Amino acid sequence: MHIGIDVGGTNTDAVLMDGETVLGSVKRATTEDVTGGIVDALRALGETSPFRPADIAAVMIGTTHFTNAVVEGRDLAPTAAIRLGLPAASGLPPLTDWPDRLRTAVGDHVYLCHGGHEFDGREISKLDRDELARIADDLGRLGVRTAAISSIFSPVNDEMEREAAEALTELLPGLRVSLSHEIGRIGLLERENATIINASLLEVAGRITRGFTKALKGAGLDAPLYLSQNDGTLVDADFVQRYPVVTFAAGPTNSMRGAALLSGQADCVVIDIGGTTTDVGVIAGGFPRPATTEVDVGGVRTNFRMPDVVSIGIGGGSLVDVGDEVEVGPRSVGFRLTSRARVFGGDTLTATDLAVAAGMTELGDPARVARLDRDLVRRGLDRIATRIAATADMMRTSPEPLPAVLVGGGSVLLPDRLPGFDKVIRPGHFAVANAIGAAIAQVGGEIDRIVTLEGRSRAEALEEARAGAAEKAVLAGADPGTVRVLEVDELPIAYLPGNSIRVRVKAVGDLKLGD
CATH class of the missing domain: 3.40.50 (Rossmann fold)
Structure with missing residues (x-):
């Protein structure tokens, strides 16, 4: 068995899995120190789905720590x-x-x-x-x-x-x-x-990974710790201490991988609605489609590997502003949803209140929103569905139909039909797809180099790169019998001598648990 954990801006989700079978799941509020939320989630998971710590072969965590540090300009x-x-x-x-x-x-x-x-x-x-x-x-x-x-x-x-x-x-x-x-x-x-950015995060990376290890030991777990990186694969804590930027956008990536497993769709548009934001991405061949343009991180242009994800400020904790038009987001109560939303006794009107008032979900005390104006509720939910559907439609690169898969706890905000999509899927365990994606993540190896073809054929050069990527995956912990080459990109470089080409090969394989 293994445990997957995803730390979001509002909730920390944890799942207990045996292979690709979900044995139990919990959702707990993210704490300001984040590590406390992980401890709470592990404790709750043990209560709802009892397990022996010795039976846990590995723990996989997806975290927003490093992205948040850059966006907020703290701890750098x-x-x-x-x-x-x-x-x-x-x-x-x-x-x-x-x-x-x-x-x-x-x-x-x-x-x-x-x-x-x-x-x-x-x-x-x-x-x-x-x-x-x-x-x-x-x-x-x-x-x-x-x-x-x-x-x-x-x-x-x-x-x-x-x-x-x-x-x-x-x-x-x-x-x-x-x-x-x-x-x-x-x-x-x-x-x-x-x-x-990577260098400025090195100190906090050491502190955070040590905190994660301490949290696991505090829960009685002695299993190896892996963290999710933004291409849908896993790395160990030592690697993250050297390259913390690889975890950027790991949350949306986990959600997309979890959505692909739960829905059985290898090609789809994934709409992941959390408490603060909605992340929209595309699954192609079972893995997130990578971005091909520069990526903005906290206002800084970068060009390291990232998934092609668009985020908009709509989630379960989004504030509802009532004027001539009803607007939802981008401001959010975040992890304070359970104390500030009206259905939980607070005084703030949130998107969750609209969904409860419309009977789309049962949370808190529905009586607290029973008197909300019906027209306000309808217009607010229509605004949410229209904006998210338009964003999802923009992610398509061809007119070919693609199903939309809804995941995340906030996906209860959406109806079962969306404009522009013939098929909408809301799979089982949709609320914890992010943690499931972390738990099933594979181990990867990548080769990105410039090679010369003098004295050898193109096929020989590509085969050498394939073998190198596969070897890297095995060294990272992949089971050799499961390794497969996922991507091969080659680009002729006319301005270099020796008939040179740039080759990028990515190989992935299942984590060899218990090794």
């Missing part, structure tokens, strides 16, 4: 943004396009140094170790313990980033370093931004 470590590329790339220094609040949060420590490569691998300039020594002196004086190193075209040649990191850590033992070629893709500013 002062970080040195070091770019290798002089005399080129000095026109737009690091952090140029960052919001002031985030720039202040990471300390505005910007350094431009010599180094970097051209698009064809030629050096722009030699790495200057005297420059790095001056930076190390400055960081030591300021007490900055984290650095993000970005070199021009490091996805083509990562040599200088590694050399700079080695030089700085020799001078400043204990310095935490993130390297851009390990985080983002081609595109200097976006890759650099993603690396700075």
Whole structure:
């Protein structure tokens, strides 16, 4: 057996599963420290579906900790943004396009140094170790313990980033370093931004993963801990401590994977309505469709891997504003829903109150909303359905019909038919699809490299990349007998010598439980 947990802005869900069979589930309010909500959910799960801690082979957690830290600009470590590329790339220094609040949060420590490569691998300039020594002196004086190193075209040649990191850590033992070629893709500013975000989260990543481990031990669980990343696969706590950005958007990804399992649909539009937001994404071949454009995180443009998800501010805790038009969201009572909504004795009119008044769900005390104006209730619910259906329809890339799968506790806000969709599915256990998605997540391995075809065929190069991705999945904990290649992308690069191509291969396999 294994346990899946998803920590949302309003609720923390936990499920007990045996393979792909749900044995029990609970939903508890998320606490401000988040870890407390996990402890509460595990305790409740043990009461409703008793299990022996020794029978739990693994615990999988999807968390919003790191996304929230960036969006809210809190708990970010002062970080040195070091770019290798002089005399080129000095026109737009690091952090140029960052919001002031985030720039202040990471300390505005910007350094431009010599180094970097051209698009064809030629050096722009030699790495200057005297420059790095001056930076190390400055960081030591300021007490900055984290650095993000970005070199021009490091996805083509990562040599200088590694050399700079080695030089700085020799001078400043204990310095935490993130390297851009390990985080983002081609595109200097976006890759650099993603690396700075990752570096600024390294301290909080260690604290959070330790907190999760402590919460599990407090519940008597000695099972290995895995966290969900944003491509629908799992990584261990050590990996998250080095690369916390991989967990961004893990919540919507978990919901989509859970929706695919519960509905039996390998291709569908998933509408996940929580307490604060509605996330809409597309499942293609059983996995979330990845975004192909830049991704905005807290107002910062990045280019690391993310699912193609659109979020709108409508959820069960959304405030209902009554005027000439009825508007729902984007403001929300969040995890305070059970104390502020009218059906729970509060004085705030929420979307949940509308659903209860319309008889779409039974929560709290329906008598408290029995006298709500019928026209107000109808107009509010129609507004919710129209906005969500329009957003879901925008996610389709072809006129071919796709079913809409409704999940999340807030999906009770929607009717059984939606404009633009012939088929609407609300599967069993829909309210905890996110935790189910975390519990069934697989282990992945990815190869993203530029290879030359001199002396070998294209087929040989692709097969080598496939084998490398599969090997990475096995090393990450996948059962070798279940590993399969999920995606193969290749892009000819005409400007590089040697008939070069960029190859990206992703392989996934089931977690080898108990190993």
